[in-house]
Amino acid sequence: MNEKDIVLSVKNLNTSFISDRKEIKIVKNVSLDLKRATTLAIVGESGCGKSVTVHSIVKLMPKNARVKADYILYNQKRGDKITEFDLSKLEPYGKEMRALRGPDIGMVFQDPMSSLNPVYKVGDQVAEGLLEHNPKMSKEEAKEQVLAMFRELGIPDPENRINDFPYQFSGGMKQRVVIALAMICNPEIIIADEPTTALDVTIQAQIMELMKSLQTEKNKSIILITHNMGLVAEMADEVCVMYMGRIVEFGTLEHIFNNPSHPYTKALLRSVPVLGMEEGRLLETIPGITPNPAELKEGCEFADRCPDCRDECRKGTIPAFEVEPGHKVRCLNFNSFKEVD
Amino acid sequence: MLKFIIKKLLQMIPMLLVISLLVFIGLELTGIDPLSYMVSPDMAGSAENLERLREQMGLNDPLFTRYFRWVSEMLRGDFGYSIVSGTPISQIIAVRIPATIELALLALVFSTIIGVGIGIVSAIKQNGIIDYVGRVFAVVGQSIPQFFFGIILIQIFAVSMGWFPVGQRISPGGNWSRIQHLVLPVTTLTLSMCAVLMRYARNTMLDVMNSDYIKTARSKGIPEWKVIIKHGFRNAMRPVLVIICFRLPMLIGGSVVIESVFSWPGIGTIIASSVIAGDMPVIMVTTLMVAASILVASFLVDVFTALLDPRVRLGD
Ligand SMILES: Nc1ncnc2c1ncn2[C@@H]1O[C@H](COP(=O)(O)OP(=O)(O)O)[C@@H](O)[C@H]1O
Ligand code: SF4
Ligand SMILES: [Mg+2]
Numbered sequence: 001m002n003e004k005d006i007v008l009s010v011k012n013l014n015t016s017f018i019s020d021r022k023e024i025k026i027v028k029n030v031s032l033d034l035k036r037a038t039t040l041a042i043v044g045e046s047g048c049g050k051s052v053t054v055h056s057i058v059k060l061m062p063k064n065a066r067v068k069a070d071y072i073l074y075n076q077k078r079g080d081k082i083t084e085f086d087l088s089k090l091e092p093y094g095k096e097m098r099a100l101r102g103p104d105i106g107m108v109f110q111d112p113m114s115s116l117n118p119v120y121k122v123g124d125q126v127a128e129g130l131l132e133h134n135p136k137m138s139k140e141e142a143k144e145q146v147l148a149m150f151r152e153l154g155i156p157d158p159e160n161r162i163n164d165f166p167y168q169f170s171g172g173m174k175q176r177v178v179i180a181l182a183m184i185c186n187p188e189i190i191i192a193d194e195p196t197t198a199l200d201v202t203i204q205a206q207i208m209e210l211m212k213s214l215q216t217e218k219n220k221s222i223i224l225i226t227h228n229m230g231l232v233a234e235m236a237d238e239v240c241v242m243y244m245g246r247i248v249e250f251g252t253l254e255h256i257f258n259n260p261s262h263p264y265t266k267a268l269l270r271s272v273p274v275l276g277m278e279e280g281r282l283l284e285t286i287p288g289i290t291p292n293p294a295e296l297k298e299g300c301e302f303a304d305r306c307p308d309c310r311d312e313c314r315k316g317t318i319p320a321f322e323v324e325p326g327h328k329v330r331c332l333n334f335n336s337f338k339e340v341d
Numbered sequence: 342m343l344k345f346i347i348k349k350l351l352q353m354i355p356m357l358l359v360i361s362l363l364v365f366i367g368l369e370l371t372g373i374d375p376l377s378y379m380v381s382p383d384m385a386g387s388a389e390n391l392e393r394l395r396e397q398m399g400l401n402d403p404l405f406t407r408y409f410r411w412v413s414e415m416l417r418g419d420f421g422y423s424i425v426s427g428t429p430i431s432q433i434i435a436v437r438i439p440a441t442i443e444l445a446l447l448a449l450v451f452s453t454i455i456g457v458g459i460g461i462v463s464a465i466k467q468n469g470i471i472d473y474v475g476r477v478f479a480v481v482g483q484s485i486p487q488f489f490f491g492i493i494l495i496q497i498f499a500v501s502m503g504w505f506p507v508g509q510r511i512s513p514g515g516n517w518s519r520i521q522h523l524v525l526p527v528t529t530l531t532l533s534m535c536a537v538l539m540r541y542a543r544n545t546m547l548d549v550m551n552s553d554y555i556k557t558a559r560s561k562g563i564p565e566w567k568v569i570i571k572h573g574f575r576n577a578m579r580p581v582l583v584i585i586c587f588r589l590p591m592l593i594g595g596s597v598v599i600e601s602v603f604s605w606p607g608i609g610t611i612i613a614s615s616v617i618a619g620d621m622p623v624i625m626v627t628t629l630m631v632a633a634s635i636l637v638a639s640f641l642v643d644v645f646t647a648l649l650d651p652r653v654r655l656g657d
Contacts, residue, residue: 060556063467093565101562109560114553117572119650129561165651181557 007077007221008034008057008189011070015049015056018064024294026052028245031341034189036077039215039222041232043268044242047290050225051110053242054191058105059092076104076188102129106187108195110225112175116166123162126150126181133185149180154206172199179207183214190215191223196231204228208235229269233257241265244291244301247320251327261329263306300331308333342647345654349643353636358412360632364625365408371621415626425620433611433623434630440510441607444599445592447523448530453585456535460542461577464550465569475539482536491529491602498525510606526603534588541584546577579649586641594631 015027027049034040042050056067072087090097101107109115117125126149127142134142143162150158153176166174175195182190190211196204212235215222224235232239232253239256241249241264249262260266267286288305299314300306306313313332320330321337328340395401402410414420420430463472499507505525506518549555550573558572559565596609604610608627615623647654 058560060559062551093559093568098562098564101560103562107557107560109553109557111553115557117554117558117576118652119575125557128558128563132561132563165655167652178557181561 005036006033006073007036007075008032008223009071009073009075010057011072013053013056013067013069013072015052015061015065015067017062018066022294023066025296026245026293027056030242030245030247032240032247032250034221034223035237036075036221037215037219038237039212039224039235040238040240041224041226041236042240042242043226043229043232045268045286045290046227048242049245050242051193052245054107054193054223054225057087058101058107058191059087059090059097060107061092074100074104074189076100099133102185102187103133104188106182106185106190108179108182108190108192110193110197112171112178115178116174116181118166121163121165122169122177126162126177126184129181130184145184146180149184150176152210153180154203155180172203175199176207179211183211186218187220189221189223191225193225194227195224196226196228204231205234211235241268244293244296246301246330248302248330249328250320251324255324255327259324259327261323261327261334262302262331263308263333264302267305342654345647346644349640353640356636357633360636361412361415361629362408364629364632365411366404368621368625369404420626421622423615423620423623425615425618425623430623430626434608434626437606437608437611440605441593441596441600441609444523444526444530444605444607445589445596447527448534449585449588449592451527451531452534452538452588455531456538457542457578457581459535460539460581461546461569461574463539463543464546464577467547472543475543479536479540482533485533487529487533488598488602490533491526491599494525494529495602507604526599526605529602530592530599538581538584542577542581545580546573549573549577552576575649579646582645582649583642586638586645587635589638589641590631590634593634 010033011031013027013030014025016023016025018024030053032040042053044050052065055061056065056069057072059067061067067088069088074085074087076083076085085096085100087097087100116122123143123146126146127139130142130145131137131139146162147158150162155161155173155176161169161173166177169177179192179195182192192211195211196207199207208231211222214220222235224231226232236253238252239250240247241256241262243264249256249260249265251259256265257269260269264286271286286305291301291304297314298316300309300318303309303313308331310332318330318332319339320328320341321334322328322340323334323337400407418431420434422429423433426433459471459475463469463475466472495507499505505521510519510522550569555568555572558568593608594612596605596607597613598609599605600607600609601613608630611623612627614620615627643653
């Protein structure tokens with residue numbers, strides 16, 4: 001695989017928030033690569049920093065955030081031409097970054113209820129980005145495209161519904177509108193932050209199938225944040241497991257499901273329903289509570305909840321080890337393997 | 342939208358009737374002889390004369406008959422007479438209302454432009470210079486009483502510098518003199534109203550700019566000014582407009598202080614003097630007017646909110 005086939009490459013992303021004059025580290029040294037035309041899933045308990053990670057990448061952060069990264073490279077492919085952008089060097093709301101939002105990177109935000117502006121028609125909200133990035137496009141053409149997108153996403157009666165306001169939509173329908181909004185400019189990368197939580201199971205499957213087919217047909221790449229391991233199994237090519245702002249395990253779908261190695265990953269897989277799980281098997285909960293990010297001490301973040309915890313786990317920063325090619329685990333249980341970063 | 346406006350206008354009628362009934366009953370309860378304010382005092386004659394007049398004018402009719410007569414007279418522009426000066430109330434109002442409205446509207450317009458403008462900029466450039474200066478100004482503005490502020494302005498700009506006249510509305514000299522007379526009272530009102538509005542507009546805008554749909558708007562790659570104006574400002578204006586509209590009755594009914602300080606011949610001075618003199622008919626009519634201005638304000642709030650918010654416009 002050519003290095004330019006990595007569409008997004010993040011190196012040492014660190015994000016913290018300033019509140020009450022204290023700086024709280026939320027995302028710590030996160031590095032990840034998104035391969036072109038694949039889906040990367042990010043999983044982990046809520047509050048572990050998944051949303052903050054992707055928002056930091058696309059630079060949509062509140063003012064009290066401090067984001068640092070060695071680089072956030074985006075390789076834009078237009079025909080055979082590849083252009084490299086380092087998002088970490090761009091102004092968050094400057095021209096270059098704006099040009100990438102929409103046609104290159106589409107965002108599906110976590111909460112569909114509050115993600116739409118209450119005072120504009122949904123059709124206009126979806127068309128807005130399209131018209132912004134295609135100045136020559138007429139309103140009629142934009143409307144046609146929005147209609148087509150609504151139809152594809154299974155929004156009934158789109159001709160009338162594009163003129164409705166968000167409050168007239170149910171949660172599931174809003175979620176589709178939010179997805180339409182992210183996909184309308186046909187982006188290279190779709191970042192979907194728990195995109196289906198408001199939908200019922202059959203609809204979830206439908207929407208995901210749609211995103212998946214888009215990805216395979218049009219060579220798009222997806223970062224999918226989800227709690228749903230069934231969804232991961234169906235969608236993902238590679239999986240990042242996050243705990244307290246760190247990637248604790250990374251590997252292909254097979255690595256993670258067939259050979260989960262980090263104690264947290266194992267616990268996570270035992271605690272969430274997985275598609276095809278034997279009937280009657282009880283779900284376990286992970287013992288202990290997620291620590292408060294403001295009160296974390298040095299050493300492994302998972303130490304307090306880990307059954308294998310020992311003294312050296314409480315010291316310094318735990319490195320990652322490559323337990324098999326492309327499968328990295330941040331845990332001292334594997335310190336006989338090669339250390340990687 | 343037109344239907345909405347008509348509906349809201351029609352809803353005002355019963356409310357006005359209820360208020361006027363309350364005012365009328367209030368007048369009854371004071372036990373003042375209605376003749377004294379229906380007939381100009383210098384026209385009153387002997388006791389039999391008055392009794393005949395009373396019969397003729399239907400003052401011995403039941404309460405509700407008289408109430409409806411009173412309302413229909415007011416609808417025709419006949420508000421009765423002041424028992425103190427004997428002048429028809431309609432005449433007093435015709436002179437005083439323009440003075441108050443002029444002051445109120447100018448102060449409202451200026452304080453809205455300045456207050457909302459600075460508030461929005463303070464929100465966008467949070468913790469910037471304008472935000473900081475605005476914060477100081479707001480604290481100072483809210484802690485200095487209006488009359489004190491007015492007196493200071495008069496002392497500095499009228500008495501010491503002599504740039505502006507000391508009070509009153511119009512002295513000979515036409516439009517220019519009229520503007521000169523307006524400057525100090527309008528400045529006083531504007532600044533004291535700005536202080537609150539500015540902070541409110543800022544905080545509302547900050548809330549809105551932190552909301553999820555602003556992030557969505559930014560994720561589309563539209564320019565920041567569009568995000569601020571189209572997605573931010575419009576949503577922030579809804580609560581701010583409520584405050585601004587309800588300033589109107591406050592300005593009309595509560596103009597007593599400012600009009601006293603600047604000897605401004607408006608409704609406020611009339612309300613004050615009629616209360617002191619126990620001039621019930623004038624108190625009743627001015628109360629009715631203040632109540633009506635509150636209704637107008639809430640009507641304006643309804644219309645603006647409906648214009649800005651589809652849930653109100655299309656709901657129910
Ligand atoms: N604007 C903010 N200011 C301070 N802390 C924040 C802010 N946004 C998120 N956080 C904190 O960052 C942590 C991770 O949040 P998030 O990324 O949303 O978790 P999740 O993995 O569920 O998406 C949480 O502890 C949250 O409290
Ligand atoms: S490093 Fe130690 S505490 Fe952390 S997960 Fe591994 S064994 Fe558990
Ligand atoms: Mg999240």
